[in-house]
Amino acid sequence: MDYDIFHLGDVRLQSGVTLPHAFIAYKTYGTLNAAKDNVIIFPTSFGDQHYQNEWLIGEDKALNPNQYFIIIPNMLGNGLSSSPSNTASPYDQSHFPHVTIYDNVAVQHRLITERFGIKKIALATGWSMGAIQAFHWAASYPDMVERLAPFAGTAKTWPHNIVLIEGIRAALQADVAWNNGQYTAPPEVGLRTLGRVYASWGFSQPFYREECYKALGYETLSEFISGFWEESFVPSDANDLLAMMWTWQHADISQNDRYKGDFETALRSIQARTVVMPVRTDLYFTPEDSEYETKHIPNATFKPIESIWGHLAGFGLNPVDTAFIDNTLKELLGRN
Incomplete structure (x- = not known):
């Protein structure tokens, strides 16, 4: 530790x-x-x-x-x-x-x-x-x-920021495995979906247009979305993320x-x-x-x-x- x-x-x-x-x-x-x-x-x-x-x-x-x-x-x-x-x-x-x-x-x-x-x-x-x-x-x-x-x-x-949080929360909670927060196994589909929703917010339009993700080691947009965004959230506990979303919102x-x-x-x-x-x-x-x-x-x-x-x-x-x-x-x- x-x-x-x-x-x-x-x-x-x-x-x-x-x-x-x-x-x-x-x-x-x-x-x-x-x-x-x-x-x-x-x-x-x-x-x-x-x-x-x-x-x-x-x-x-x-x-x-x-x-x-x-x-x-x-x-x-x-x-x-x-x-x-x-x-x-x-x-x-x-x-x-x-x-x-x-x-x-x-x-x-x-x-x-x-x-x-x-x-x-x-x-x-x-x-x-x-x-x-x-x-x-x-x-x-x-x-x-x-x-x-x-x-x-x-x-x-601010309000537009709240819209982002509403979207990523909904993506996570839509996974049936989330089970109203009482899951016994991680809701991995929801965590991966959260990452895909977040992908359109975290970087700018010109970042994607100019393929800046290649500087991070990803050759294609698809690889970047799955390898960077999905994998960023899969290790996280869903209820921990939701608790932090409430704090943020x-x-x-x-x-x-x-x-x-x-x-x-x-x-x-x-x-x-x-x-x-x-x-x-x-x-x-x-x-x-x-x-x-x-x-x-x-x-x-x-x-x-x-x-x-x-x-x-x-x-x-x-x-x-x-x-x-x-x-x-x-x-x-x-x-x-």
Whole structure:
């Protein structure tokens, strides 16, 4: 096991349900300094676990473990932290309670304060749902987060993004083997269908037109859809994916007692020096939504990733996009 577990005890969720014996899985890179102010928090995204964030960590990268103490907390529902697949009855499988982004960030806050005594975060960053969590960190704990750099993600899930989630959820639940979440064997047809539906959203139209998938080792479009997209989801637990979809669909940094649904006030509360990096061709975390949000964050710069790799320009697949993200983070961290 290449990660640690922080036991949370019984956690009362935003829904009012208490999740018993909850825990969060996390991995750290580097060493916490004496001042405890060299901290970078880098949450995971939909369907991902900590190792899928490691492409942005390295001695030559902005997230340099020789300089920073980098914490990757695994999202609730991702199969490593408390999830439908690893929680005992009565909250196992499809009975797992609804978890919000607020809940995720609240337990992450417990992790870094209770286990490590951290009071300052040098940078909150993340991709996709990880970006949503980074936004939530900066809005929920504005005095704590010094810099914010979300990429390919927004501060809430906008309506067109919800349409995507409805489609991939329906694809998975249409498999008879899903059995209302009480399956005894994985609903593989549903998982593969989910991948095929997602294939039209994750990359842009010019990505497909220019056959950029060949750079990933696939000779034909058919091979790419089956080999990349289907196989991405087949190893996942279906109820874990559905739990994360619910979290994603209901994401909004203002849906809590602090902001009471006032989204623009939540954005204005962010004190961190901020760089927002949407992908110009992202089909569901759109640059238009990000530009609107950036205008309401006091000390924020809008810096789109000019890429045809769509949403997955933020996933470390294309070296040019990776360099853009890394260089932007280096610039942000280099400021005094």
